[in-house]
Amino acid sequence: MRKEIGIGLLGFGVVGSGVATILHKHREDLQHKLGVPVRIKRVLIKNKEKERDTELPKEAFTDQLEDLLNDDAIDFIVEVFGGTDDAKTAIERSLKAGKGVVTANKDVMAVYGKELLALADENSCDLFYEASVGGGIPLIRTLEDGLASDRISSLLGIVNGTTNFILTKMKEEKKTYEDALAEATALGYAEADPSADVDGIDAARKMAILASLSFSSEVQLDDVFVRGMSVIEDGDLELAEQFGYTIKMAGSAKKDENGIEVAVEPVFVKNEHPLASVNNEFNAVYVYGDAVGETMFYGPGAGSLPTATSVTSDIVAACRNLLLGVNGKRIHSYQYERKVKSDEQKFASYFHRISVQDEIGVLSRLSSIYSHNKASLATVIQHADPKREDADLIFITHAISRDQHLKVIEELKVAPEVNCVLSHYRVEGD
Amino acid sequence: MRKEIGIGLLGFGVVGSGVATILHKHREDLQHKLGVPVRIKRVLIKNKEKERDTELPKEAFTDQLEDLLNDDAIDFIVEVFGGTDDAKTAIERSLKAGKGVVTANKDVMAVYGKELLALADENSCDLFYEASVGGGIPLIRTLEDGLASDRISSLLGIVNGTTNFILTKMKEEKKTYEDALAEATALGYAEADPSADVDGIDAARKMAILASLSFSSEVQLDDVFVRGMSVIEDGDLELAEQFGYTIKMAGSAKKDENGIEVAVEPVFVKNEHPLASVNNEFNAVYVYGDAVGETMFYGPGAGSLPTATSVTSDIVAACRNLLLGVNGKRIHSYQYERKVKSDEQKFASYFHRISVQDEIGVLSRLSSIYSHNKASLATVIQHADPKREDADLIFITHAISRDQHLKVIEELKVAPEVNCVLSHYRVEGD
Numbered sequence: 001m002r003k004e005i006g007i008g009l010l011g012f013g014v015v016g017s018g019v020a021t022i023l024h025k026h027r028e029d030l031q032h033k034l035g036v037p038v039r040i041k042r043v044l045i046k047n048k049e050k051e052r053d054t055e056l057p058k059e060a061f062t063d064q065l066e067d068l069l070n071d072d073a074i075d076f077i078v079e080v081f082g083g084t085d086d087a088k089t090a091i092e093r094s095l096k097a098g099k100g101v102v103t104a105n106k107d108v109m110a111v112y113g114k115e116l117l118a119l120a121d122e123n124s125c126d127l128f129y130e131a132s133v134g135g136g137i138p139l140i141r142t143l144e145d146g147l148a149s150d151r152i153s154s155l156l157g158i159v160n161g162t163t164n165f166i167l168t169k170m171k172e173e174k175k176t177y178e179d180a181l182a183e184a185t186a187l188g189y190a191e192a193d194p195s196a197d198v199d200g201i202d203a204a205r206k207m208a209i210l211a212s213l214s215f216s217s218e219v220q221l222d223d224v225f226v227r228g229m230s231v232i233e234d235g236d237l238e239l240a241e242q243f244g245y246t247i248k249m250a251g252s253a254k255k256d257e258n259g260i261e262v263a264v265e266p267v268f269v270k271n272e273h274p275l276a277s278v279n280n281e282f283n284a285v286y287v288y289g290d291a292v293g294e295t296m297f298y299g300p301g302a303g304s305l306p307t308a309t310s311v312t313s314d315i316v317a318a319c320r321n322l323l324l325g326v327n328g329k330r331i332h333s334y335q336y337e338r339k340v341k342s343d344e345q346k347f348a349s350y351f352h353r354i355s356v357q358d359e360i361g362v363l364s365r366l367s368s369i370y371s372h373n374k375a376s377l378a379t380v381i382q383h384a385d386p387k388r389e390d391a392d393l394i395f396i397t398h399a400i401s402r403d404q405h406l407k408v409i410e411e412l413k414v415a416p417e418v419n420c421v422l423s424h425y426r427v428e429g430d
Numbered sequence: 431m432r433k434e435i436g437i438g439l440l441g442f443g444v445v446g447s448g449v450a451t452i453l454h455k456h457r458e459d460l461q462h463k464l465g466v467p468v469r470i471k472r473v474l475i476k477n478k479e480k481e482r483d484t485e486l487p488k489e490a491f492t493d494q495l496e497d498l499l500n501d502d503a504i505d506f507i508v509e510v511f512g513g514t515d516d517a518k519t520a521i522e523r524s525l526k527a528g529k530g531v532v533t534a535n536k537d538v539m540a541v542y543g544k545e546l547l548a549l550a551d552e553n554s555c556d557l558f559y560e561a562s563v564g565g566g567i568p569l570i571r572t573l574e575d576g577l578a579s580d581r582i583s584s585l586l587g588i589v590n591g592t593t594n595f596i597l598t599k600m601k602e603e604k605k606t607y608e609d610a611l612a613e614a615t616a617l618g619y620a621e622a623d624p625s626a627d628v629d630g631i632d633a634a635r636k637m638a639i640l641a642s643l644s645f646s647s648e649v650q651l652d653d654v655f656v657r658g659m660s661v662i663e664d665g666d667l668e669l670a671e672q673f674g675y676t677i678k679m680a681g682s683a684k685k686d687e688n689g690i691e692v693a694v695e696p697v698f699v700k701n702e703h704p705l706a707s708v709n710n711e712f713n714a715v716y717v718y719g720d721a722v723g724e725t726m727f728y729g730p731g732a733g734s735l736p737t738a739t740s741v742t743s744d745i746v747a748a749c750r751n752l753l754l755g756v757n758g759k760r761i762h763s764y765q766y767e768r769k770v771k772s773d774e775q776k777f778a779s780y781f782h783r784i785s786v787q788d789e790i791g792v793l794s795r796l797s798s799i800y801s802h803n804k805a806s807l808a809t810v811i812q813h814a815d816p817k818r819e820d821a822d823l824i825f826i827t828h829a830i831s832r833d834q835h836l837k838v839i840e841e842l843k844v845a846p847e848v849n850c851v852l853s854h855y856r857v858e859g860d
Binding site: 018022023025026028029030032033034035130136137138141142145146147148149150151216274277278282289290291292293294295296297298299300303305306308309310312313315316317324326329331335 | 451452463464560566567576578580646707719720721722727730733735736738742746747754759
């Protein structure tokens with residue numbers, strides 16, 4: 001009978017120190033759950049001399065990965081470095097050394113997930129990555145276990161707290177994008193360089209991970225269509241509201257017999273949809289399963305302790321497997337071949353906002369662009385301003401293919417009556 | 431190596447036939463996940479002669495429990511009978527026969543859960559009960575695994591679809607209680623005898639199960655304070671709306687150093703709280719964990735296929751354990767002694783609506799009842815109707831103990847100026 005479980009921690013930043021805090025604060029609960037104590041044995045950091053506010057002894061800290069890999073008292077490795085190359089190498093070396101890995105690293109898992117899970121299987125090790133998506137929301141476990149018997153047909157998720165915070169502040173408090181971003185930065189939600197968030201890259205990584213798992217099929221990061229939030233024009237949020245929608249920076253993943261489509265972009269979400277009222281830094285993923293129907297999982301998308309909670313729950317799962325001697329027994333191979341839909345196979349309603357010259361007959365001429373592309377229209381509205389010579393035309397289509405949508409937009413752009421296509425969005429939740 | 435996993439199904443009603451449908455429709459996905467096929471071998475029913483629309487052969491159906499218990503090809507038992515005594519006996523006999531059990535039975539688990547889990551442990555069998563609460567929402571797995579490392583301090587949940595459907599129709603479509611109930615019955619959400627739903631008993635069973643698990647402490651059904659929805663008076667829903675609240679039939683569970691409090695009753699939920707916008711037959715449980723903060727899990731609370739999805743996900747978990755040879759290895763003992771708070775230790779804001787004679791000085795005289803009970807007031811509003819001689823007074827308190835609340839109500843009832851105390855509610859989500 002094992003006396004304790006030893007952990008090697010890679011990194012001691014916000015998440016790493018959060019993990020140490022939770023393991024310390026909840027040590028009695030964890031010992032009750034597992035029957036043995038769980039202890040952090042060594043911590044890999046860059047600078048051994050730095051002062052740290054921690055319960056761990058100074059000798060626990062080292063700058064040599066070997067000190068962890070060669071230590072028999074360390075049962076598995078918890079990677080909370082962040083970044084890509086170093087983290088990937090460290091995960092590989094840990095697995096090859098026969099040590100299971102818990103990681104919070106979406107950058108690594110989105111790109112190398114398939115490869116690393118195969119390596120874990122080869123070495124009969126666990127590789128858990130709950131904290132790589134959804135911060136404190138136990139999404140991966142829910143998709144793997146809670147909905148294990150169902151076939152998931154679509155996901156719609158707010159998986160980036162920074163952009164959701166910015167959009168909430170812009171909508172509710174009428175802040176400018178710049179002011180909302182500054183507030184997000186001040187509160188620690190946004191990074192110094194917020195581009196991975198606002199351009200949708202962070203969300204795309206998470207959606208690739210979630211879609212792979214939900215559809216049991218490889219989804220490469222390049223398969224994710226990405227459109228950043230800079231496409232949102234002045235007035236779009238108010239317009240959305242007038243029509244009963246909220247603009248959300250959302251990830252979507254759908255699967256049907258033609259294949260998979262995954263996207264991250266600002267979309268119009270119907271206000272009645274539960275995702276429309278997910279505000280501020282919160283994340284939520286709405287899951288549609290064939291049998292279960294609609295479910296939604298909501299919680300803090302980021303933050304030291306929420307993310308550390310997910311990491312620590314993975315640690316508990318890895319400990320249980322270790323105590324039962326059943327590490328690395330998950331089947332990680334994908335059931336289906338990777339098959340990505342073409343633009344002709346992706347269907348949705350679209351919202352188009354077009355600035356036009358306010359002349360007689362413009363509406364009928366532009367409508368004809370839709371009709372000859374066989375794009376049927378649900379709503380057409382003219383927003384004329386008597387003081388201006390131009391006007392905004394709003395078209396909301398019925399479900400059309402993305403190909404039709406793009407053709408319509410191209411033709412609108414060059415139509416003589418059109419000043420410009422101000423904005424266009426996919427519509428979700430109808 | 432095992433060639434297949436055999437299941438014995440107890441009951442073939444809406445959930446049982448749903449389980450059979452999912453196991454059949456998703457058989458390839460399940461075989462991929464588990465490596466072996468899962469088959470229903472025998473089904474226990476009352477009437478062998480009844481015609482059934484099913485893929486299962488007629489010989490699979492029997493009216494003798496022994497046929498299942500003595501069949502070596504049956505690895506575990508899935509109980510979807512419903513009811514209490516027969517179901518409890520069947521679960522006990524299955525466990526004693528060394529067969530693990532998956533059950534959807536909240537009646538049994540709320541009252542006999544502790545005893546049955548101990549019996550499962552003794553016999554090294556799994557006893558899974560995800561579908562006993564929350565229909566299709568994987569709540570138990572989330573509390574056990576997804577938030578395994580956290581310490582849960584409170585739950586607030588809509589765990590009964592019927593009452594939520596009725597309240598939604600009353601609020602959104604201004605239906606009467608009777609009309610809304612009739613609609614719920616017509617749609618199959620409410621039972622022929624809806625009293626277990628509308629009186630809060632069904633929700634109380636679920637809350638006892640969820641609270642026991644969340645707090646790792648026994649919670650008996652009698653520990654749950656229950657108040658049915660019949661206490662809601664005409665005009666209460668509109669009044670709630672005026673003050674920025676929605677009335678929800680909610681289960682609440684809280685734990686602090688004084689012990690546990692669990693209740694099911696109509697409460698005022700602040701409109702900004704995510705639970706306020708959970709509508710129709712949907713359920714949701716809002717979980718507050720020390721480290722993770724706020725999370726919420728939303729989905730269909732009932733229905734054949736959602737509930738069958740939870741049962742089938744439990745089947746997948748039980749199959750995995752069986753294949754790994756690690757059945758019955760969960761630690762089910764409670765970490766903490768049962769300790770229930772007294773009314774002096776339960777704190778909340780309260781909303782009081784009182785019909786009074788519209789006389790000068792009544793407000794100050796009634797306010798003095800609050801002040802001499804040391805109940806501080808957040809809001810006092812007088813709703814006078816010029817055409818009537820009486821008026822409604824609204825008091826919303828700051829956090830006071832339940833004991834103070836009850837004392838105030840008793841004194842109000844006998845005050846000469848008071849016609850009657852029309853209604854009173856606990857306030858959540860502030």
